[in-house]
Amino acid sequence: MADLQDFPSSPIVTITGCVIVAIRDDLDDSAVLALQNQLVEEIDRKKAHGVIIDISALEIVDTFTGRMLAAMAEMSRVLNARTILVGMRPAVAMTLVELGMTLTTIETALTADRAMMMIAEKKPPKTL
Amino acid sequence: MSDGEWTVSLRKPADVALARKAAMSAMDGIGATAIRRTKFVTAVSEIARNVIVHAGTGVIHFKIVGFASQSVVAECRDHGPGIPDVAKALQDGFTTARGMGLGLGGAKRLVDRFEIVTEPGRGTTVVMEAKGR
Numbered sequence: 001m002a003d004l005q006d007f008p009s010s011p012i013v014t015i016t017g018c019v020i021v022a023i024r025d026d027l028d029d030s031a032v033l034a035l036q037n038q039l040v041e042e043i044d045r046k047k048a049h050g051v052i053i054d055i056s057a058l059e060i061v062d063t064f065t066g067r068m069l070a071a072m073a074e075m076s077r078v079l080n081a082r083t084i085l086v087g088m089r090p091a092v093a094m095t096l097v098e099l100g101m102t103l104t105t106i107e108t109a110l111t112a113d114r115a116m117m118m119i120a121e122k123k124p125p126k127t128l
Numbered sequence: 129m130s131d132g133e134w135t136v137s138l139r140k141p142a143d144v145a146l147a148r149k150a151a152m153s154a155m156d157g158i159g160a161t162a163i164r165r166t167k168f169v170t171a172v173s174e175i176a177r178n179v180i181v182h183a184g185t186g187v188i189h190f191k192i193v194g195f196a197s198q199s200v201v202a203e204c205r206d207h208g209p210g211i212p213d214v215a216k217a218l219q220d221g222f223t224t225a226r227g228m229g230l231g232l233g234g235a236k237r238l239v240d241r242f243e244i245v246t247e248p249g250r251g252t253t254v255v256m257e258a259k260g261r
Contacts, residue, residue, distance in 0.1 A: 026145035060148065060166055062173040063231050091166035099170065099234040100220055 010035050012042050018050040018119050019043055019081070020112065021072075025057050032068050039072060043079045050119030051076040052112055056087030066101045073106045084108065084115040132157060132192040138179045138206075147176040147188050151202065154190040158198040160260040168200065168258035171235040175204050175254050178231060183208020183251065199240065199259045207251035214244055 010024045010031075019042050027035065043051065053072060058065065073083040085108045096102060109115040134150035136143060151172040155165040172188070179186035186206030193201050211217045218233045236242040241257035 026142070026148075028141040028145070059152065060170045060173060062170050062177070063234065064173070064177055089162075089166070091163045094163055095166050095170050095238065098167065098237050100237075101234070 012038055014042060014046040014048055015116075016120070017046065017048050018052060018116060019046065019048045019076075020052045020054065022054040022056075023058060023069075025059065027065075027068070036068075036072055036075060040075055040079060043076060043081050048081050050116075051081050051083040052115045052119070053083065053085050054087045054112060055085060055092075056089070058092065059089070061088075061092050061096060063099065063101055066096070066103060070103060070105055082107070082119055084118060086110065086112045086115050134190040136176075136188050138176055138186045138188060138204075141177075141180055144173060144176045144180060148173050150188070150190055151200070154192060154200040154202075155258070155260065157192055158200060158260040160200075160258070164258060164260060167238040168202075168256070171238040171256055171258075172202055172204075174231040174235040175202075175256065179204060179206045179208070182206075186251075193257075197259065199257050202254075202256045204254045204256075205251065206253075210248040210250055210252055211244075211246040212248050214246055218244075 010022055012019060012021050014020070019039065021039060039051070042048065053069060055061065069085060076083040083106065085103070085106050088108060109118060134154060136147045136150050138144070138147065148169050151169045152165065155168055176188055183206035186204060186208070188202060188204040190200055190202050192198055218236060220233050235256070239256040239258045243255040244252065246252040
C-alpha cells in the first residue's frame with residue numbers, strides 16, 4: 001500500500017509483471033522524486049520485467065519533464081525492466097523534435113496494448 | 129484582471145504549472161491550433177522554469193494582440209543575476225544548471241518572435257509571441 005503522502009503523485013499498477021505508471025500533468029520536483037521512488041520500489045517488489053509510462057495526460061513535455069522520463073527509463077533499465085513510453089500526443093511529438101529533445105534513449109509505442117505485447121513477446125528494441 | 133490578459137507570479141516550482149495554464153487559456157482565447165498551442169505552452173514552461181531555477185522569482189504576463197490575425201504575447205521578467213553571454217546561452221547544449229541545455233534555444237525555436245533583454249546583476253526580460261494559426 002502506498003503511503004498517503006505518495007498518493008497524490010501518479011497511479012501505479014502492476015499487471016502480469018509489467019508496471020504501468022500514468023503520469024499526472026503538473027508534477028513538481030518533489031512529486032517527481034516521490035514517483036521515481038515509488039516506481040523503483042514497485043519494480044523490485046513485483047519483480048517486474050517491464051514498465052509502461054503513460055503520458056496521455058500530458059498536454060506538453062518540456063525539457064524538465066523529458067529529463068524526468070529519461071531518468072525513469074534509465075532507472076528501470078538498471079533494474080532490468082524494459083521501459084516503453086505510450087500515449088504521446090501528436091502535437092507533443094512535433095514540439096519535442098523542434099525543441100531538439102527527441103528522447104532517443106526511450107522506447108515508445110502508440111498504445112499501452114502494443115507496449116504490453118512488446119514486453120510479453122520480449123520483442124527486441126527497434127534499432128535506428 | 130481584464131479579459132484577454134493574465135499575470136502569474138513565479139515564486140515556486142508549482143507556479144510553472146500556473147504559467148502553463150494561463151498560456152493555454154490565452155492560446156484558447158485566440159482559437160489557436162493544437163500544435164501552435166502546444167509549442168507556445170512548452171516555450172512558456174521552459175522560460176518560467178528558468179526564472180525559478182536561475183532568478184528565484186519573477187512575473188509572467190500574457191496578453192492577446194491583433195484583430196484580423198491574433199497572437200499571444202508573453203512577457204517574462206525577473207530581477208535575477210542576468211545572463212552574461214546571451215548568444216552562448218541560446219546555443220543548444222549550453223547549460224549552467226543541471227539541464228539538457230535545450231531550454232532557451234529550444235523556446236526560441238517554438239515561437240514566432242523571441243526577444244531577450246538581460247543585464248548582469250539586474251535581471252532578464254523575455255518576450256515571446258505566438259500566432260494562433
